[in-house]
Amino acid sequence: MTPLTYENGKESIWFKISHAVTGFVRENMGILIGLIVLCIFISIVNPDFLSSNNLMNVLRQTSTNMYLAIAMTMVIILGGIDLSVGSIIAVTGVVTTLLIAMLGFPVWVAVAAGLLVGMLFGAFNGYVVATTIIPPFIVTLATMNIARGAAYVFSDGKPVRVMSDSFNNIGSGYIGGFLPAPVLYLIIILIIAYIIMNKTKLGRYMYAVGGNPEAAKFAGINIKKIKILAYTFSGLMAGVAGIVLSSRMFSGQPTAGDMAELDAIAAVVLGGTSMAGGSGKIGGTVIGALIIGVLSNGLNLMGVSSFWQYIVKGTVILIAVYADVIKKRNQL
Amino acid sequence: MSAKLLSMNRITKSFPGVNALKEAGLQLEAGEVHALLGENGAGKSTLIKVLGGIYQPDDGEIFVNGKKVTIEKVTDAQANGVSIIHQEIVLVPYLSIAENIYLGREPLTKSGFVDLEKMIVDSKKYLADFGLDLNPKTIIRELTVAQQQMIEIIKAVSFEAKIIVMDEPTSSLTDKEVKSLFQTIRSLKKRQVGIIYISHRMEELFEITDHITVMRDGEYVGTVKTKETTHDQLVAMMVGRSLSNIYYREKGWETSETVLEVHHLSKQGVIEDISFDLKKGEILGFSGLVGAGRSELMRCIFGIDDYDSGEILLNGKHVKIEQPNDAMNQGLAYVPENRKDQGLFLSKAVDYNMSIKILDKFIKGLRVNDKVEQQQVDHYINELNIKTPHAKQTVRNLSGGNQQKVLISRWLATKPDVLILDEPTRGVDVGAKFEIYSIMQKLVEEGVSIIMISSELPEVINMSDRVVVMYKGKVGNILNGKEIKQEQIMYYATGGGKR
Incomplete structure (x- = not known):
């Protein structure tokens, strides 16, 4: 057990940080080792992996999955699931690009409208989950179809091309010449998520609602509100991912984000969050997403065909989660 | 003041x-x-x-x-x-x-x-x-x-x-x-x-x-x-209430033939050193307050849960019961306490629920003998007087008493020697209660031995030949004949007479 460190008044900030870091490492020891072993293995096979260019590349490619996975962590902690994020990526991308290309909206207005579309889909999920007895799996499965269909209807099934530097810079630009813009968004989102989960009532209540709904009710927590907020956040994050992706592809594509929800869920589960709800950490999810990102980058560097990549990815997920379950059981 | x-x-x-x-x-x-x-x-x-x-x-x-x-x-x-x-x-x-x-x-x-x-x-x-x-x-x-x-x-x-x-x-x-x-x-x-x-x-x-x-x-x-x-x-x-005579049963089993013996059965924190025996054609009541370990004991005997130590003898022979299937093969049947969660498939029909345990009787290879199944099901619907319009009725739509009868019939179809009934009349109306008691009476006359867990004192007193009273996972006492009275049962069920 950790010593009672707060006995003599306040902890110093450095103590807090070092405490947080050691706690993080201890909690995620298993997958951290997995990630490091994976990196070492890949860099032995192909030393290019460790080049700063490639590492930034990995981060940039992983960042959209991380947006989704961070929000997915909250939804799963709540005892829910969100299958609709992949389709929301497509519909927000299509709406944003249509507004710019067809209707000539200023980029920032179109982006705001795209984010709003994502939030609305998320809020709809949350509202239906919170006010009916339809299981979240079904609700978001339905929304997944609706949003995908909407993307096809709006775009008439064809990519919507955008010729705008300022729009393209959203996803492809660099900050200070080295930091990819999507990674900057990721850092901002991580800070916000950290504050939500650790500093606000909202974060605490997510654990309460997912861990013991009865206790949450007795404590007078507004369960509906918590659910609606979490799903709305998930929709918003899908919107951010949709805009970043369409910007990088110079077009809004109705097929974008196909199966993205499954990568996000895989990252969450790899990160040690229980599908049963009530437990889990954003930090673990970040490592989980990194494992998935490093793995596909490494397989690309090694020239493994994308067909085989699916098989490798599936196998790694199965083994990693099984190892985690065994480890947790032995701890008890 | x-x-x-x-x-x-x-x-x-x-x-x-x-x-x-x-x-x-x-x-x-x-x-x-x-x-x-x-x-x-x-x-x-x-x-x-x-x-x-x-x-x-x-x-x-x-x-x-x-x-x-x-x-x-x-x-x-x-x-x-x-x-x-x-x-x-x-x-x-x-x-x-x-x-x-x-x-x-x-x-x-x-x-x-x-x-x-x-x-x-x-x-x-x-x-x-x-x-x-x-x-x-x-x-x-x-x-x-x-x-x-x-x-x-x-x-x-x-x-x-x-x-x-x-x-x-x-x-x-x-x-x-x-x-x-x-x-x-x-x-x-x-x-x-x-x-x-x-x-x-x-x-x-x-x-x-x-x-x-x-x-x-x-x-x-x-x-x-x-x-x-x-x-x-x-x-x-x-x-302090007078016993309403909801059912009077002529007691007194003649036979001394022992069917089931349980010796020193223990499971850490659940039951402790439980011993009792069950005679052929006897109704053995299990009384005790909620949490006394009665259902937990039966779950151990029936192989649903493991126990730490002790032994179980059937007809004088040691038996190893590791899972419910073993218990069934040894002639045990267990009608659980919570019929909706643990027993019935509510959205399925009466016949489905009845014959699920005895499917091999009329399935030979790939051929399902519908006729034999139909006969079986009709037999029990008549025998137990189950009020259902037809055998294809969904069980959810039956009354509590009739649901319970469907569940009992499922187990009767396995022709058990020992039938364990856990709160057999909970949530059923008086008429159906009476019918369930009659079924129990008929079964013991046919030589079946019944263990009945019940929290209703009048039921325990009227139906049981002997009563095992449990308290905190232990046997408080086993009451016999004239000792079976409300005061006696409640005395031991609340920890009286404990060393």
Whole structure:
């Protein structure tokens, strides 16, 4: 057990940080080792992996999955699931690009409208989950179809091309010449998520609602509100991912984000969050997403065909989660 | 004398078809521990739920410190200083002690964020007050059940509760943990908190309470001073009703042939050193209060749960029962207590539910012999008088009594030698009860031996040839013939006669 460190008044900030870091490492020891072993293995096979260019590349490619996975962590902690994020990526991308290309909206207005579309889909999920007895799996499965269909209807099934530097810079630009813009968004989102989960009532209540709904009710927590907020956040994050992706592809594509929800869920589960709800950490999810990102980058560097990549990815997920379950059981 | 801390007067509450409370009441002084005692279904929980704002009474008044209050929802109860510690623990498993204590009313910093430091410092004070050497940052899941219970109590106290209700607080605690709970209760008394203590365990009531209020069938029976009463007097108050002769059964099994013997069966923390035997054609009743370990014992015998030590003999031979299938092959059948969760496939038809255990009888290879199945099903529908329009009716649409008969018939179809019935008449109407009793009678005449777990004393007394009374996972006594009386059963079921 950790010593009672707060006995003599306040902890110093450095103590807090070092405490947080050691706690993080201890909690995620298993997958951290997995990630490091994976990196070492890949860099032995192909030393290019460790080049700063490639590492930034990995981060940039992983960042959209991380947006989704961070929000997915909250939804799963709540005892829910969100299958609709992949389709929301497509519909927000299509709406944003249509507004710019067809209707000539200023980029920032179109982006705001795209984010709003994502939030609305998320809020709809949350509202239906919170006010009916339809299981979240079904609700978001339905929304997944609706949003995908909407993307096809709006775009008439064809990519919507955008010729705008300022729009393209959203996803492809660099900050200070080295930091990819999507990674900057990721850092901002991580800070916000950290504050939500650790500093606000909202974060605490997510654990309460997912861990013991009865206790949450007795404590007078507004369960509906918590659910609606979490799903709305998930929709918003899908919107951010949709805009970043369409910007990088110079077009809004109705097929974008196909199966993205499954990568996000895989990252969450790899990160040690229980599908049963009530437990889990954003930090673990970040490592989980990194494992998935490093793995596909490494397989690309090694020239493994994308067909085989699916098989490798599936196998790694199965083994990693099984190892985690065994480890947790032995701890008890 | 000043006003009572709490007065509940003439509280009446009825549910469709049942009078749960009939002018029941309770008077609580500040700084006292007041026990609420009664059989299963006497109305204790209902009364507490009225106090906690979960049920609205149809009639009656509640006074706190002499002031009349209305308690319409959970938060009203809290506002009036009432805090209820439920039998099941309601904490959030993956939050820390501090976060659980302040769940729903977190202190905030000036910038609007949760003030974790204040929560931790204050929680630490509470933990120290109760002599608990725990880090407030510890996650609830890492605590023992007893520690979690203490956190529930601390949570209640931190609400500044003046009235704390503890519903069976010791049911999952070890003796040592009970001791520390009692210390806590004594320190609460010193702070002038009034405690309503619900427990079936008499020795606990004599140790910790000041007054005991007895309820029976939803009515107030009386309040006695703990110091001036006896176990016998309390039992008399609890059962003091005349037995209605719902079913009279000619008893007296002639045979001495033993079918089932259980020797020294134990499972850590659940049952301890249980021994009994079952004769051919006998109905052996199992009585005891909720949590005495009756169903758990049967689950061990039937191979649903493992046991640590002991042995089971069938017809004089040792048997190894590791899973329900083994038990079935040995001629055992078990009709569980909760037919909806553990027994029936509600959305399936009557015939499906009946024949699921005996499918190999009419499935030969790939061929299903519908005709044989149909005959079987019709046979039981007639035999047990199951009221269903046809065999394809969905079980959900049958009455409780007929559902129970479907479940019994499923097991009869396996032609068991020993039939274990767990609360066979719970939730069925009087007519169906009678029919189930007749079925049981017919079965024992055919030589089947029946173990019947029941919480209804009249049923146990009228139906059983012998009665095993259980208390805290042990056999309190085995009653025979004339000894089978309400007072005797209740005496042993509440821990009387224990060395």
